[in-house]
Amino acid sequence: MTEMNLDALAKRGRLPWSPNPAARDLDVWDEYEHPRAGTFTIDGTTVFFLVVTAVGERLSLWAYAPLTSEEEHELGVAEFESTAALREFAERLLDDRRVVFALADDLLIRRWSVADSRGPIQKRAIDFLNSVLEAVNDNRHPNRMITAKLAQLDVATTELVDA
Numbered sequence: 421m422t423e424m425n426l427d428a429l430a431k432r433g434r435l436p437w438s439p440n441p442a443a444r445d446l447d448v449w450d451e452y453e454h455p456r457a458g459t460f461t462i463d464g465t466t467v468f469f470l471v472v473t474a475v476g477e478r479l480s481l482w483a484y485a486p487l488t489s490e491e492e493h494e495l496g497v498a499e500f501e502s503t504a505a506l507r508e509f510a511e512r513l514l515d516d517r518r519v520v521f522a523l524a525d526d527l528l529i530r531r532w533s534v535a536d537s538r539g540p541i542q543k544r545a546i547d548f549l550n551s552v553l554e555a556v557n558d559n560r561h562p563n564r565m566i567t568a569k570l571a572q573l574d575v576a577t578t579e580l581v582d583a
Contacts, residue, residue: 423486424462424463424465424467424486426484426486426518426520426534427534428440429462429467429484429520429532430484430520430522430529430532431529432528432529432530433528433529434528434529435454435527435528435529436455436469436471436480436482436522436524436527436529437454437455437458437460437469438460439469439482439484439522439529439532440462442462442463443460443461443462443467444460444461444462445459445460445461446458446459446460447459447460449500449506450503450506454527455469456470456471457469457470457471457506457507457510459487459492459495465486465487466486466487466492467484467485467486467487468484468485468486468487468495468510468513468514469482469483469484470482470483470507470510470511470514472521472541472542472545473545475571475574475575478525478526479523479524479525479571480523480524480527481521481522481523481524481545481548481549482521482522482523482524482529483514483519483520483521483522483541483545484519484520484521484522485513485514485517485518485519485520491513511540511541511542514541515539515540515541516538516539517538518534518535518536519534519535519541519544520532520533520534520535521533521535521544521545521548523548523549523552531552531555533548533551535547535548553568556568
């Protein structure tokens with residue numbers, strides 16, 4: 421099996437569960453208003469996808485990882501007792517491997533990047549989001565910087581209220 425070109429996995433303006441026009445055979449494992457976890461194939465390679473997190477209805481962060489044929493077989497018979505069990509499994513699956521992160525706005529992919537680093541998926545997701553924020557800040561456009569800071573404040577305030 422040839423290794424998938426992860427840089428080409430996602431395309432701007434695509435739905436996160438179909439991030440590339442070549443994506444086929446969508447198998448949804450978790451769905452609430454739209455697919456949130458599952459698999460699809462691109463050129464014979466099965467790719468696992470997961471919404472890592474979402475902010476309200478608008479912004480969402482997605483992760484993708486190609487599966488080996490052994491993993492694909494194991495997952496073909498896997499069953500999960502709950503969404504929490506699926507999520508725990510998915511995060512373990514995505515830890516310590518190359519993944520693609522994609523930021524979606526209103527369920528359309530806007531930015532993506534390959535994460536070659538190893539470690540917990542949550543930490544690498546933070547690194548990806550920090551790189552997106554840096555890119556926004558580098559544009560030095562005050563309105564974008566203000567919007568980014570407001571979004572950060574919204575999340576921080578929500579966490580304080582929920583605690």
